[in-house]
Amino acid sequence: MSSSNGFLTSLQTLQTNLLQIGGPILMVFGIVSCVVNPIVFTQKNLRKSPCSIYLIAVNIANLLYITFAVLFFILAYGYDIDVTTYNLFMCRFYYYTTYLFDILSAFYLILASIDRVLVTSSNTRTRQRSTRRLAYICIGSGTLFWILFHCHTLILTDIQEIAPGYFTCYYRPGPYVVFTGYYALFVKAITVPLLMIIFAIWTAKNIRKVRQRRIVPVTTNTGNIVGNFEQPFRSKDRQFILMVVVDICIYIVCNIMLYVVVIYYQIAQNIGSLQIEIFLNLVGSFISYISYCIGCYAYLFISKTFRKEVKRLFFCQ
Template sequence: MSSEINDNSSLISVLTNLYKYGGPILMMLGTVSCVLSLIVFTKKNLRKNPCAIYLIAYNISNLLQIYTTMLLAILSTGYNIDPTLYNLGFCHFRYYTKFLFTILSPSYLILASIDRILITSPNALTRQRSTLCITYIAIIGVTLFWLLAHIHTLFLTYILEPVPNLIICTFQYGFYVSFISYYTILIQDILIPLLMIILGVWTVRNLRKRRQVTAVTINTAIVAVHPTRPKDSQLIQILIIDIGIYIVFNAMLPPALIYLQILQARSADFVEFQLGMLLLNVAQFSSYIPFCVGFYTNLLVSKTFRYEVKNTIKC
């Protein structure tokens, strides 16, 4: 038992240093990434493209995620500063923004994937459904839906002191705790990545078909197939990379949450439960990375993005 406690103390120290030193670095990189990405995607020649509008919404959501959920996690875990423990409003705000922005950013990637499926479709009528009007309606609709869907966290979270000198901001015990656990695992950590994979593969499949077929014969007449524009192809590359990074760095969350559920079900001892919480915190830190590296990966994969960055620097 003594050796287990010492091991956990070492892990706690590693976790604290990860948030204390790695957190601010990641925040700085993320801020630069989101701001520069927004500058590029809001340029006149790009913001006319529906996919670019989705990526603008995605980067705005990422920036809000960095300065709400991520900032509070860095302060509480890395610096032992947690305003949510002493103010009920902060407690509500923390969980509301955590659930909202965790799912809002990937939702915009899913919308962008649907748009890329439309634009790469061999059917001309389907391609015409990719419009700026539909894009704005979809963004507003999804944003309002998630704003309302998570409003329960403003009423069912509270500050608790289970033992003397231990204050926590948590959910109401009972059914609500189980609901939050299963919602997080099934919706945020399984359904959202699964949708991303399916839609991403669908988009790539459409794109490959369009490249393979340059013309079709209909009643002895040759009809040219509408080609995918280079700019659309570049945006598809950016989107696929963003989806891939999101899935990779969020892969730790489902196992960590399931492990915690198992520990709770069998009434594990304090040391085991603390280890589970440490794993969860590391997984959560990993999940912040996709929101902070978009600009740098876009530079690597997209010629169009690099060209726009160069033009921006020259201006």
Template sequence: MNTVIYYLYEIGGPVLMVIGTVGCTINLIVFSQKSLRKNPCSIYFIAFDIANFFYIYSSLLALILSAGYNVNPSVYNLIICRLRLYASLLFDCLSAFYLILASIDRVFITTRNVRYAYKVVIIGTIFWFVFHSHALIFSDIIQIHYNYFLCYYQLGDYLSFIGYYSIIKEIITLLLLTICGLWSMANIRQTCCGVVVANPKSNSPKDRQFSFMLFINVIIHGLFSLVFVIFLIYQQITQNQVKSIEQQQIEVIIRNLCLFNASIPVCISCYTNLLVSKKFRNEAKKIRLCK
């Protein structure tokens, strides 16, 4: 099992990073085009991809180095340890937060004013930056056994808080994304069938394509996050049990596997957008041809 994780991160990790870096870059360039930037949903997608980019080069990179190359400065330096865990919590949350904002925008499309989208993104970002600052204080380097250390959250009440917080966050995110995604697709289906929906602003082809892109992103995020939610629930249920060194190591391996799995949606958003949206493909072609 250790060997599988080692090769997964040593070989698959860098490949995933390259795919994610290229994908996030293309997304940022396309959604920043004047023809798309006027739509508030595009602002949420830009914020989403910026968060994903930082997640790749903080959380995913740290995992690749530690699990795939046995390079883990966070177990030797407390400041690096705390920054790593803080960044992991923050950018994972921000990525989901921006996706939720985009989902709500697709359902209601309450305003065409992109300034409103900027304000929501800025205020929300500041809030989550401050909210997760506890990780900068209550993270520590823990000795699992002789000559084996782990950068993790402080044991006891704080670890319980992180466990419950992570489970609640993931479940609420999945519920909100599922509800908004289904609602948005129902609106599109009504529009395609000639039914007048409550908000006529959502009838434009561009809005429908934004909705399709978002819906696919929501499905992928939900599927890949579900495994991690199950593992978090198991961890929380068994946290007070006395575990052998072997069991603890197995749980670390499973956790790393779940984290790799959860990183996949962050890296493939661009490619699903290319598959489902003609407008996105056309804008990407223009960029490739330097038009």
């Protein structure tokens, strides 16, 4: 029994240290990343691409998610400052912003991946559908949908007394808890990563087709065979493809632990230690936050165009 208590105490200490030390560092890196990215994507060389609009939207959603959801999370579980338990508005606001900006970030990234599918298509008409106007329409309508869809959290979350003198902000008991569990399972853990993977693979297949068709043998009247060069998509489009694919990979890798935890506890409910479940959820959540915070640094590493724009902006080169 004492060894078990010691193990649980070690888990508690580990998660506290992780959030107290790693939390502020992650937030600083994340805020810098989410501020730099939109500035770069609004530059003349990049802003003409519809993909830049989607990536700007992704970073705005990430910034808001870091500012509200991640900050509240770190304060509550790292520093034992849970503002959501003292005010009902803050309780509901926390859950609403967490759900909203989390799904908006993923939604915008899926839109960006769809745009890359259109751009890499071998069909000219399909490529022409990738427009800034379509980007604004998709972002606007999708944002409105998710804003309205998550309004339930503004009504069905409450401050509850789970023990004498101990309060927590949580979903209202009953069917709503079941709904949120299955929402996390089917939307967050299954549908979102599945769509990202599908569109990433689709884009890769389109690129492969384009490369195969770049040189098409043509027989002339004299019987000679010459190469007919088809114009591939532009260099900037290739850079945006790379950035979107890297974003998708980062998102899935950083969220995979949380996916496993969500799926496991939906299947094996009420089995195992509550403390271990809380620890796995906290660590999984912390790792998932990394995906919102490192976009800029990944772009600097993999994109020559992005590096040039950053140097030109901040180092006057």
